[in-house]
Amino acid sequence: MNPAGLPGDSWEWGRLAIIALATALSVLLDLIFNTVTYTHFFYLVLILAAFWYRRRAVAVGVLLAAVHIAVEYLLYGPPGPAILVSAGIFVAAAYLLGYLFELAGRRAGDLHFRIGGGGAPACDRDAERLIARLSSRDPETRYRAAGCLGDAGVSAAVEPLAALLADPEVGVRWKATEALGRLGSPAVGPLTESLRSDDVDVRWMAAVALGGIGDPAAIPALMGALNDGDAYVRSRAALALGAIGEAAREGLIASLSAGNERVRWGAALALGSIGGESAIKALIGALRDPDGDVRQRAAGALGDIGEPALPSLIEALRTDDEALRQGAIAALGFVGRPAVGALIEALGTGDDWRVRAGAARALGEIGERRVADPLIRALDDESEGVREAAREALGSIRKT
Numbered sequence: 001m002n003p004a005g006l007p008g009d010s011w012e013w014g015r016l017a018i019i020a021l022a023t024a025l026s027v028l029l030d031l032i033f034n035t036v037t038y039t040h041f042f043y044l045v046l047i048l049a050a051f052w053y054r055r056r057a058v059a060v061g062v063l064l065a066a067v068h069i070a071v072e073y074l075l076y077g078p079p080g081p082a083i084l085v086s087a088g089i090f091v092a093a094a095y096l097l098g099y100l101f102e103l104a105g106r107r108a109g110d111l112h113f114r115i116g117g118g119g120a121p122a123c124d125r126d127a128e129r130l131i132a133r134l135s136s137r138d139p140e141t142r143y144r145a146a147g148c149l150g151d152a153g154v155s156a157a158v159e160p161l162a163a164l165l166a167d168p169e170v171g172v173r174w175k176a177t178e179a180l181g182r183l184g185s186p187a188v189g190p191l192t193e194s195l196r197s198d199d200v201d202v203r204w205m206a207a208v209a210l211g212g213i214g215d216p217a218a219i220p221a222l223m224g225a226l227n228d229g230d231a232y233v234r235s236r237a238a239l240a241l242g243a244i245g246e247a248a249r250e251g252l253i254a255s256l257s258a259g260n261e262r263v264r265w266g267a268a269l270a271l272g273s274i275g276g277e278s279a280i281k282a283l284i285g286a287l288r289d290p291d292g293d294v295r296q297r298a299a300g301a302l303g304d305i306g307e308p309a310l311p312s313l314i315e316a317l318r319t320d321d322e323a324l325r326q327g328a329i330a331a332l333g334f335v336g337r338p339a340v341g342a343l344i345e346a347l348g349t350g351d352d353w354r355v356r357a358g359a360a361r362a363l364g365e366i367g368e369r370r371v372a373d374p375l376i377r378a379l380d381d382e383s384e385g386v387r388e389a390a391r392e393a394l395g396s397i398r399k400t
Helices: 010-033 040-075 079-111 127-135 139-152 155-166 170-183 185-194 200-214 214-224 231-244 246-258 261-274 277-286 292-305 307-316 324-336 337-350 353-366 369-378 385-398
Strands: none
Touching: 010 040, 040 079, 127 139, 127 155, 139 155, 139 170, 155 170, 155 185, 170 200, 185 200, 185 214, 200 231, 200 292, 214 231, 214 246, 214 385, 231 246, 231 261, 246 261, 246 277, 261 277, 261 292, 277 292, 277 307, 277 324, 292 307, 292 324, 307 324, 307 337, 307 353, 324 337, 324 353, 324 369, 337 353, 337 369, 353 369, 353 385, 369 385
């Protein structure tokens, strides 16, 4: 590894040489032709660096800022505020570009991006040779070896595959994640360790692999990852806990009321995948959470659970707690079409005006035209609150 934390093989040194050469040529051309455009070329250098190194391209941004200040000092004397600002922009641009390329890389991973094209050759049956190929300088070789080891279920490959989660190529990282998921429980230990990596891509890929394995032994580490500093890692950890299922439910319910807002948000997301009466009860309680994002996530989770949550949600409309009632209406809207029948029944036969008004508003949220007739009948309801809710719902449906 070099001081910037970048891999030190010949290709990586070649990348650094390209950056250095492009920087030097930009300044040299400016000196030869006596222009002031060399900083424009610096942005091309930043784009290259961000593509290769993601957010670590900030190191290149700092280098370019230093070069800019040094050139200005040598040619024109002490730099003024404008020069210092433009130098700072290089650093900020490097971070922003790196972040954008990092996001693009994550999406590439989610789409199972692979490096090579065409049909892959048959896998070598020698596990030792395949493990050795994981250290190849050729990313295609690493990619194929990881896939073969996962297909073969070679448990001895767990540690070398876990090391590939930090590979510079996103396709290799994703293939290693997939392979570890196929290896099952033997991979849980290294993957849970990877959840503490400094590299955000390593952490979210480890969470995805643990979700694929579904071993309850990963629950404590994944629960800890619900408080990760990166939102994408937190969401992958939550989905992994949801994939593990019932074994994680009680811990998630406890976290939904005791954790910080990050943990509560992730617990709500996971419980939406798991479901069950206890999860529904906890999520309805979370509709009163002091944090707006958690309330919205709880409503979405109840929507994910769907029809099993309908009786509890309709009953929640009966409350005097405005926040809970609004949350229940939002959740019923998320349930969508499967909720229409129950809501029409509640609108027509509910013995509490708050239930009827909430049903009307939820039908307006869903927005299906077939609910217009029940809402029109509700315009004659004895309660002004129900009539107003029906008018608003009809107005929402007309706009759709």
